Amino acid sequence: MKYLSEWDQWKRYSSKSWERFIEKAREMTTHLELWREDIRSIEGKFGTGIQSYFSFLRFLVLLNLVIFLIIFMLVLLPVLLTRYKITNSSFVLIPSKGADIQCTVYPISSSGLIYFYSYIIDLLSGTGFLEDTCLFYGHYTMDGVKFQNFIYDLPLAYVLSTVAYLALSLLWIVKRSVEGFKSNLIRSEEHFQSYCNKIFAGWDFCITNRGMADLRHSSLRYELRADLEEERIRQKIAERTSEETIRIYSLRLFLNCIVLAVLAACFYAIYRATIFSQEHMKKEIDKMVFGENLLILYLPSIVITLANFITPIIFAKIIHYEDYSPGFEIRLTILRCVFMRLATICVLVFTLGSEITSCDNYSCELCGYNQKLYPCWETQVGQEMYKLMIFDLIIILAVTLFVDFPRKFLVTYCSSWKLFRCWGQQEFAIPDNVLGIVYGQTICWIGAFFSPLLPAVATLKFIIIFYVKEISLLYTCRPSPRQFRASNSNFFFLLVLLIGLCLAIIPLTISMTRIPSSKACGPFTNFNTTWEVVPKMVSTFPSSLQSLVHGITSEAFAVPFFMIICLVMFYFIALAGAHQRVVVQLREQLSLESRDKRYLIQKLTEAQRDMRNRLD
Amino acid sequence: MDQVSSLPALRVNPFRDRICRVFSHNNVLSFEDVLGMASVFSEQACPSLKIEYAFRIYDFNENGLIDEEDLQRISRRLLNGNDVSEDLLTDLTSHVLNESDLDNDNVLSFSEFEHAMAKSPDFMNSFRIHSWGC
Numbered sequence: 001m002k003y004l005s006e007w008d009q010w011k012r013y014s015s016k017s018w019e020r021f022i023e024k025a026r027e028m029t030t031h032l033e034l035w036r037e038d039i040r041s042i043e044g045k046f047g048t049g050i051q052s053y054f055s056f057l058r059f060l061v062l063l064n065l066v067i068f069l070i071i072f073m074l075v076l077l078p079v080l081l082t083r084y085k086i087t088n089s090s091f092v093l094i095p096s097k098g099a100d101i102q103c104t105v106y107p108i109s110s111s112g113l114i115y116f117y118s119y120i121i122d123l124l125s126g127t128g129f130l131e132d133t134c135l136f137y138g139h140y141t142m143d144g145v146k147f148q149n150f151i152y153d154l155p156l157a158y159v160l161s162t163v164a165y166l167a168l169s170l171l172w173i174v175k176r177s178v179e180g181f182k183s184n185l186i187r188s189e190e191h192f193q194s195y196c197n198k199i200f201a202g203w204d205f206c207i208t209n210r211g212m213a214d215l216r217h218s219s220l221r222y223e224l225r226a227d228l229e230e231e232r233i234r235q236k237i238a239e240r241t242s243e244e245t246i247r248i249y250s251l252r253l254f255l256n257c258i259v260l261a262v263l264a265a266c267f268y269a270i271y272r273a274t275i276f277s278q279e280h281m282k283k284e285i286d287k288m289v290f291g292e293n294l295l296i297l298y299l300p301s302i303v304i305t306l307a308n309f310i311t312p313i314i315f316a317k318i319i320h321y322e323d324y325s326p327g328f329e330i331r332l333t334i335l336r337c338v339f340m341r342l343a344t345i346c347v348l349v350f351t352l353g354s355e356i357t358s359c360d361n362y363s364c365e366l367c368g369y370n371q372k373l374y375p376c377w378e379t380q381v382g383q384e385m386y387k388l389m390i391f392d393l394i395i396i397l398a399v400t401l402f403v404d405f406p407r408k409f410l411v412t413y414c415s416s417w418k419l420f421r422c423w424g425q426q427e428f429a430i431p432d433n434v435l436g437i438v439y440g441q442t443i444c445w446i447g448a449f450f451s452p453l454l455p456a457v458a459t460l461k462f463i464i465i466f467y468v469k470e471i472s473l474l475y476t477c478r479p480s481p482r483q484f485r486a487s488n489s490n491f492f493f494l495l496v497l498l499i500g501l502c503l504a505i506i507p508l509t510i511s512m513t514r515i516p517s518s519k520a521c522g523p524f525t526n527f528n529t530t531w532e533v534v535p536k537m538v539s540t541f542p543s544s545l546q547s548l549v550h551g552i553t554s555e556a557f558a559v560p561f562f563m564i565i566c567l568v569m570f571y572f573i574a575l576a577g578a579h580q581r582v583v584v585q586l587r588e589q590l591s592l593e594s595r596d597k598r599y600l601i602q603k604l605t606e607a608q609r610d611m612r613n614r615l616d
Numbered sequence: 617m618d619q620v621s622s623l624p625a626l627r628v629n630p631f632r633d634r635i636c637r638v639f640s641h642n643n644v645l646s647f648e649d650v651l652g653m654a655s656v657f658s659e660q661a662c663p664s665l666k667i668e669y670a671f672r673i674y675d676f677n678e679n680g681l682i683d684e685e686d687l688q689r690i691s692r693r694l695l696n697g698n699d700v701s702e703d704l705l706t707d708l709t710s711h712v713l714n715e716s717d718l719d720n721d722n723v724l725s726f727s728e729f730e731h732a733m734a735k736s737p738d739f740m741n742s743f744r745i746h747s748w749g750c
Contacts (some may be wrong), residue, residue, distance in 0.1 A: 203742060217696040587718060595720075
């Protein structure tokens with residue numbers, strides 16, 4: 001028997017106790033997971049598709065919380081410490097040189113005796129008493145915070161916090177979607193929902209409820225029948241004659257033009273609504289009736305929500321005539337709705353941008369933007385984002401309260417009427433709900449630059465939505481026979497979120513680099529554009545570091561870098577293609593081997609028979 | 617064995633008789649057998665263990681291979697309907713064999729089953745039991 005030396009014994013003991021410690025820590029962290037019990041019970045009652053929606057919602061709550069913490073640490077904390085005199089620091093205010101004195105005029109509405117309803121309007125639209133608070137960009141009109149030993153560069157911190165939260169969101173989403181993408185890449189599209197997967201892993205062994213089990217049986221029946229149907233349609237498509245193909249393609253072209261026309265009409269409606277709302281917002285509050293005022297303030301949000309209600313119905317009707325296979329139909333409809341939802345926000349922001357930089361007479365050359373109407377344009381963009389977010393929350397609450405619950409009530413208690421029986425209880429529509437929360441998250445990403453507290457508002461909003469949706473699901477929905485597979489859905493949700501992030505980065509980059517920052521408010525009064533802070537900071541570096549940075553950002557570096565990345569990508573694509581061919585070859589080889597084996601066994605039995613016959 | 621079949625975790629499972637049969641010795645389930653069953657179905661069990669036991673559960677005629685007859689019985693249990701047509705079952709069986717039968721001998725050996733389950737994205741999520749009690 002081999003005895004271990006003292007050193008080996010101690011090593012083994014310490015590694016074992018380290019493993020035990022890691023296990024215990026992991027167990028404790030799973031208990032800290034937010035809403036673990038709720039999500040588990042939803043999974044047991046409604047299946048893994050709906051559970052993945054709620055896990056996605058929880059992920060967004062955490063993401064927004066972390067974004068808010070970043071902004072709080074970098075921007076809010078020094079300002080609050082100084083304002084409430086917690087530390088011995090003061091604001092650094094550098095008077096602007098070179099800019100016209102007219103650009104720095106910022107008329108803040110006086111807060112005298114106001115009616116109560118204008119208080120409510122201010123709360124819902126971010127104007128009035130909320131405009132000057134730390135909710136919006138205009139509050140941070142300082143060039144630095146002077147602590148005892150150093151000066152904290154607030155403009156630089158503001159830009160860095162924006163870049164940091166965008167980069168963090170991108171990295172976190174990519175990390176989460178890597179697992180889904182890996183399994184998506186390995187198998188080709190047809191085999192993703194393969195029959196093996198459905199037959200051998202189709203039954204969820206966690207099911208303990210008889211009702212849930214019946215539901216699972218029916219959903220398996222539906223899925224397998226749908227798959228076989230899809231196979232039949234695919235064969236039919238492959239057998240199409242050439243004139244039928246031409247007819248189908250021209251029909252599809254025509255219908256895609258209709259889709260584009262519908263999108264253009266919606267975008268134009270949003271454009272006009274935004275311009276109308278901006279023009280009439282300047283009237284005095286007392287001169288307007290309460291309802292009219294709120295309507296005008298919320299007009300862009302209302303038009304966007306109406307467009308988002310109507311267009312999915314139109315798209316669903318159109319796609320019937322395009323004659324695709326059922327799986328592709330669903331995917332194309334969802335893609336169109338995603339594009340519609342996210343593009344509406346971009347149209348809104350671009351309309352605002354064009355309003356801000358367009359002026360009919362001289363005032364644009366003075367300050368670079370329309371100073372008369374928008375003395376502090378970042379705050380006003382922030383207010384639009386704030387209004388969109390609040391309106392979105394109100395709509396979700398209103399739909400749950402005034403549509404879902406009455407529908408359930410009517411279907412349960414007035415089921416004698418055929419109309420209600422046909423209508424039926426509602427099902428939890430996963431794609432629509434996911435688009436709703438991705439829409440909210442995109443607004444948060446765009447708005448967090450203009451309104452630093454917006455991520456905190458978004459966190460609260462998503463927490464409220466979680467509980468509202470959970471209650472609505474438990475009390476008003478019936479489980480759908482068409483189950484969304486969890487492995488498919490996680491990747492789909494994160495893909496849509498990534499599209500939202502990319503669409504959110506575009507307006508932010510344009511407003512940070514193209515539109516001149518306001519000279520009347522905000523930390524960038526001494527700079528031409530927001531992004532100018534970074535070159536100024538780079539110019540304070542030592543000269544070797546400066547030349548390095550200039551080298552990296554010049555064209556002489558960027559173009560070869562881009563070409564090398566393209567080459568690397570082509571190499572990996574070629575490698576994947578080669579591996580695919582090798583797999584096909586190996587499969588053929590395997591079947592050949594088994595044929596060889598059978599042939600040899602046949603020969604062997606024949607030879608044995610011959611030998612037995614000869615012996616007899 | 618009926619007592620274990622009527623546990624809440626297994627009560628509605630269409631394969632509960634196969635599960636009890638695979639984990640029992642001499643038609644009786646002892647404490648160690650139930651412990652083994654719980655550990656195979658737990659979340660921390662390794663994939664190869666789960667795949668091995670899944671193969672034994674799905675092999676209805678216990679000949680060490682999953683053949684067409686086994687596949688038809690699995691499909692019938694999964695669909696659990698009285699109106700399941702023979703065509704549907706043969707279609708499904710042929711598709712499964714098309715995808716996973718690599719050596720074209722019309723039966724699924726253990727290595728072919730293992731390969732198919734390694735590629736399947738839902739297997740690890742489905743083949744587990746969270747809680748056994750009520």
